[in-house]
Amino acid sequence: MRPFLQATALLASVLLIAYGVARTPDRTDPRWFAVLAVVAGLWVVALWPALPRHRQAGRAIVHIGLVLVVGFGMVTVQVLRAQLLDRDRIFARAADPASGIVDVRQYVAERQRERGRILLRDGTIIARDEVDERGGRRRVYEGTAAYLAGYYSPGLYGAAGVERRFDDVLSGHAVLSWQTWLDGVLHRSRRGNDVVLTVDPRLQELGQSLFGDRAGGAVVLNADTGEVLALVTSPAFDPNRLSVPVAASSETVQQARDYLRALEEDGRGPLLLRPLQGLYVPGSVFKTVTAAAAFEFGVAQPDTVYRDDGALVIDSRVIIERNRPDPNRVSFTLREGYGYSLNVVFAQVGLEVGAQRLEDMAARLGFGEPIPFELPVAPSQLARSPTFLTSQVGLAETAFGQGELLVTPMQMALVAAAVLRDGDIPRPALVKEVRRPDGSVAKQHEAAVWRRAFSGQTARSLRDLMIWSVEHGYARDARIEGATVGGKTGTAEVGDRTPHAWFVGFAERDGKRLVVAVVVEHGGSGAQVALPIGRALLEHALQLP
Amino acid sequence: MGKSVGIRWLELQLLVVPSAASLVGLLTIYLARSGRTEWSWSDLTLSLAFIAMAFATSIWLTVLRIRGDELLFPIVVMLSCLGLLMSQRLSPAIPEAGVWASLSQRQLVYLAIAFATFWVTVAVVRRFDALRRLRYTWAIAAVVLTVFTMVFGTDLGSGARLWIDLGPVTVQPGELVKVLLVLFLAGYLDDHRQLITSSYRLGPIALPPLPYLIPLTAMWGLSVLAVVLQNDLGNALLLFGIFLVMLYVVSERLLYVLAGLGAFAAAVVVALRLFPHVSQRVQIWLNPWTDPTGLGLQPVQADLAFAHGHILGSGLGFGYPQAIPVVASDYVFAAIGEELGSLGAIAVVGLYVALVMRGLFVAARIKNSYARLLSIGLVSVIGLQALIILAGNVRLFPLTGITLPFISAGGSSLVTNFLILGLLVRASELTRDRW
Numbered sequence: 001m002r003p004f005l006q007a008t009a010l011l012a013s014v015l016l017i018a019y020g021v022a023r024t025p026d027r028t029d030p031r032w033f034a035v036l037a038v039v040a041g042l043w044v045v046a047l048w049p050a051l052p053r054h055r056q057a058g059r060a061i062v063h064i065g066l067v068l069v070v071g072f073g074m075v076t077v078q079v080l081r082a083q084l085l086d087r088d089r090i091f092a093r094a095a096d097p098a099s100g101i102v103d104v105r106q107y108v109a110e111r112q113r114e115r116g117r118i119l120l121r122d123g124t125i126i127a128r129d130e131v132d133e134r135g136g137r138r139r140v141y142e143g144t145a146a147y148l149a150g151y152y153s154p155g156l157y158g159a160a161g162v163e164r165r166f167d168d169v170l171s172g173h174a175v176l177s178w179q180t181w182l183d184g185v186l187h188r189s190r191r192g193n194d195v196v197l198t199v200d201p202r203l204q205e206l207g208q209s210l211f212g213d214r215a216g217g218a219v220v221l222n223a224d225t226g227e228v229l230a231l232v233t234s235p236a237f238d239p240n241r242l243s244v245p246v247a248a249s250s251e252t253v254q255q256a257r258d259y260l261r262a263l264e265e266d267g268r269g270p271l272l273l274r275p276l277q278g279l280y281v282p283g284s285v286f287k288t289v290t291a292a293a294a295f296e297f298g299v300a301q302p303d304t305v306y307r308d309d310g311a312l313v314i315d316s317r318v319i320i321e322r323n324r325p326d327p328n329r330v331s332f333t334l335r336e337g338y339g340y341s342l343n344v345v346f347a348q349v350g351l352e353v354g355a356q357r358l359e360d361m362a363a364r365l366g367f368g369e370p371i372p373f374e375l376p377v378a379p380s381q382l383a384r385s386p387t388f389l390t391s392q393v394g395l396a397e398t399a400f401g402q403g404e405l406l407v408t409p410m411q412m413a414l415v416a417a418a419v420l421r422d423g424d425i426p427r428p429a430l431v432k433e434v435r436r437p438d439g440s441v442a443k444q445h446e447a448a449v450w451r452r453a454f455s456g457q458t459a460r461s462l463r464d465l466m467i468w469s470v471e472h473g474y475a476r477d478a479r480i481e482g483a484t485v486g487g488k489t490g491t492a493e494v495g496d497r498t499p500h501a502w503f504v505g506f507a508e509r510d511g512k513r514l515v516v517a518v519v520v521e522h523g524g525s526g527a528q529v530a531l532p533i534g535r536a537l538l539e540h541a542l543q544l545p
Numbered sequence: 546m547g548k549s550v551g552i553r554w555l556e557l558q559l560l561v562v563p564s565a566a567s568l569v570g571l572l573t574i575y576l577a578r579s580g581r582t583e584w585s586w587s588d589l590t591l592s593l594a595f596i597a598m599a600f601a602t603s604i605w606l607t608v609l610r611i612r613g614d615e616l617l618f619p620i621v622v623m624l625s626c627l628g629l630l631m632s633q634r635l636s637p638a639i640p641e642a643g644v645w646a647s648l649s650q651r652q653l654v655y656l657a658i659a660f661a662t663f664w665v666t667v668a669v670v671r672r673f674d675a676l677r678r679l680r681y682t683w684a685i686a687a688v689v690l691t692v693f694t695m696v697f698g699t700d701l702g703s704g705a706r707l708w709i710d711l712g713p714v715t716v717q718p719g720e721l722v723k724v725l726l727v728l729f730l731a732g733y734l735d736d737h738r739q740l741i742t743s744s745y746r747l748g749p750i751a752l753p754p755l756p757y758l759i760p761l762t763a764m765w766g767l768s769v770l771a772v773v774l775q776n777d778l779g780n781a782l783l784l785f786g787i788f789l790v791m792l793y794v795v796s797e798r799l800l801y802v803l804a805g806l807g808a809f810a811a812a813v814v815v816a817l818r819l820f821p822h823v824s825q826r827v828q829i830w831l832n833p834w835t836d837p838t839g840l841g842l843q844p845v846q847a848d849l850a851f852a853h854g855h856i857l858g859s860g861l862g863f864g865y866p867q868a869i870p871v872v873a874s875d876y877v878f879a880a881i882g883e884e885l886g887s888l889g890a891i892a893v894v895g896l897y898v899a900l901v902m903r904g905l906f907v908a909a910r911i912k913n914s915y916a917r918l919l920s921i922g923l924v925s926v927i928g929l930q931a932l933i934i935l936a937g938n939v940r941l942f943p944l945t946g947i948t949l950p951f952i953s954a955g956g957s958s959l960v961t962n963f964l965i966l967g968l969l970v971r972a973s974e975l976t977r978d979r980w
Contacts, residue, residue: 060794071932078939082889090852101837104868467783
């Protein structure tokens with residue numbers, strides 16, 4: 001009975017400690033102290049010595065010893081908790097720049113340990129460590145895609161972008177295998193791990209050159225794997241000028257400060273990755289979503305006919321039609337309405353669909369929530385105020401892509417991807433793999449479906465619409481020899497200024513399925529400005545191995 | 546061997562371990578600092594001197610024909626060896642303004658004085674009757690020392706006058722006062738043993754006897770004073786804890802101890818309410834992360850040191866314990882945790898457990914009731930002291946200004962603790978069996 005009781009008490013104390021560590025954030029949490037008090041009691045039970053009768057005289061001494069041993073045991077539990085179980089919590093607290101904590105060891109390790117590189121899918125290095133003649137380390141960025149790495153500036157700004165998101169991997173702190181764990185235990189310093197991005201350097205460079213001085217962004221996705229093949233933002237920044245090593249000269253620090261201030265004062269937001277963080281009025285490219293709702297809920301078919309005589313009056317608001325190919329025609333199918341981008345047609349479709357179902361479809365496509373991605377993606381919005389869609393005018397304007405809509409290019413690219421994937425939205429990915437210093441692969445991207453947006457039937461109808469738009473409609477210039485291309489242009493009104501030019505499209509050839517979303521800020525006509533960029537990107541991406 | 550010269554073989558064999566540890570440790574620190582791979586014996590002077598002192602002490606015990614315990618001394622030597630290594634490890638980080646030698650050299654000198662104290666103690670204290678007879682002398686000495694320090698002492702930044710400046714060195718009489726207190730209490734409680742175990746009834750309530758109540762109240766008052774005046778919860782708990790331990794041994798009544806603890810806790814709660822500087826300490830203990838660069842700097846950096854240490858530690862000389870302010874006296878355990886890892890830290894805790902257990906084991910077998918009570922009191926001085934400061938380092942308890950016995954840098958505590966060791970070794974001769 002006694003040994004059983006003692007073993008039970010010991011086991012219970014271990015389980016209780018595990019529970020306490022899991023449930024309390026710190027070693028001075030009152031609940032943790034309560035756990036320790038119970039554990040102490042259990043230990044007293046477990047260690048209670050069975051004194052023979054004739055030794056009762058020495059009882060007091062035994063009790064004193066017991067109390068001291070349990071006390072030292074508590075100290076041991078606290079030590080083990082700090083050193084083994086709470087390590088990462090302690091590091092995480094110290095790593096928070098807002099805390100102001102200086103962790104000298106991290107600082108010194110930073111100088112000694114070589115940080116992992118960031119590469120593109122073909123092995124092009126965009127970020128690496130360089131050792132200067134004094135033994136100091138500096139982060140060096142190369143190529144037009146350098147900004148995709150973000151920046152690493154331990155001496156001034158911390159880290160951003162991929163450098164921040166994968167800091168534990170690049171610095172080598174992440175436990176990727178028992179080997180790295182052992183390295184940590186033995187305090188062996190190893191080079192950090194490499195992060196390989198899915199981006200293709202030539203495609204990225206092409207995108208950058210197509211934008212030139214114009215502001216905007218583009219994203220090219222492999223619809224099957226979700227891999228991002230290009231993520232272009234313009235204007236961009238030079239991460240070299242922001243990366244300040246530890247113990248940098250005050251001159252370097254000042255230059256970085258000046259550069260950051262210049263970027264912030266630029267007004268065009270060069271620090272922003274537009275395909276992810278830029279929120280734009282989508283214009284006609286949003287008609288794809290309206291059509292999706294119409295098909296999915298059985299409101300209309302591609303062949304459903306709508307009347308468009310040049311203007312539509314809703315609640316005393318007149319919607320003027322400018323896009324009719326022939327001013328004498330007054331009836332168009334929904335397919336034609338999409339291909340010729342007829343606002344009057346889509347205003348009617350939207351009214352038929354209704355606010356509820358349009359909201360439902362937008363939510364299914366991921367509007368209003370952050371898209372799962374390695375870098376933060378701004379949630380796209382259907383309407384700013386919840387009551388906007390209850391008005392007929394608001395609903396109609398939203399249906400053809402104006403109203404209070406704000407979307408990211410990434411969101412629109414995912415809509416196109418769902419069309420290709422029979423309604424499944426792939427989970428987009430920027431990181432292809434994580435490689436250990438010896439070159440072996442520690443983690444590899446695996447294609448995954450984020451969510452299901454609509455039925456296969458709806459997807460086929462939408463695909464039909466988008467292809468028709470390229471073959472017969474206003475997206476005619478997007479045709480690529482030997483490939484099936486679908487797309488939608490958009491010219492998004494933004495007050496009195498020149499409209500944003502949009503193109504969202506896809507291309508298929510030899511089992512390869514790609515999607516693109518392009519926006520040129522205040523670029524003008526989508527067909528004339530954004531479409532050529534999208535087409536060039538798709539054509540080049542199709543040729544990639 | 547009979548009555549011929551009994552060489553303390555076990556002790557000599559056990560001393561090999563700390564000797565090796567001290568040589569290897571010092572070499573590691575030296576090589577880690579210089580970044581070279583060559584070394585000469587002169588780099589190890591510190592360790593060699595230390596080893597020589599340790600072995601000479603064992604031989605001195607043989608010369609005095611002391612047949613007592615042979616485990617206590619090697620354990621203490623191991624702990625002091627760690628202390629010497631850590632002081633060598635931490636010495637360049639400590640500002641050396643106007644100090645006569647480096648931290649490790651000073652520590653070695655203190656150790657030499659401590660060993661000398663040990664030699665003298667074991668040579669002089671032959672009969673415990675004499676100690677017992679002087680019990681009120683010890684009490685008066687303790688009071689005089691305390692008052693003297695309060696009046697003529699200097700404040701070395703702790704916010705209380707705890708030190709006496711003697712030119713080249715400053716001593717902390719508080720350390721010695723603890724021993725004097727134990728010497729007095731052992732005599733006093735042993736005198737009133739019969740009375741204390743009895744109780745008298747006042748109407749329906751059984752009251753503890755007066756010889757119990759008087760020292761209890763006095764000790765309680767003293768401890769509360771320590772909390773308020775010195776702002777040192779740990780020291781108060783130590784003083785009161787020693788007293789409760791000795792009282793428990795004499796009375797064997799748990800109720801008395803619990804009542805004493807309750808009174809102490811009540812006083813502390815009141816002190817927390819009344820004195821903001823006391824409660825501030827508790828706040829730092831509970832929430833250091835709310836002010837990690839100000840008041841919480843020490844505990845936060847200690848946490849980081851522990852966390853970086855992981856299982857095996859960075860290795861002596863390879864960590865950055867200097868990041869913790871006042872690491873050499875307040876946070877040696879965190880430095881050990883960083884450089885020797887969990888294994889090293891637990892080994893240190895294990896050494897203290899071994900020391901305390903062995904001390905209690907020895908005490909339990911002493912026939913002379915006064916010597917037994919004295920030994921238990923002395924062991925609990927070391928044990929409670931270690932426990933309180935270790936608990937402070939790992940945030941189990943608010944951090945206190947108590948030193949880690951045998952390890953922390955500082956002469957007063959070393960000398961006192963070696964004095965305790967001398968008394969314990971002598972007392973171990975009074976056990977039922979020969980060793």
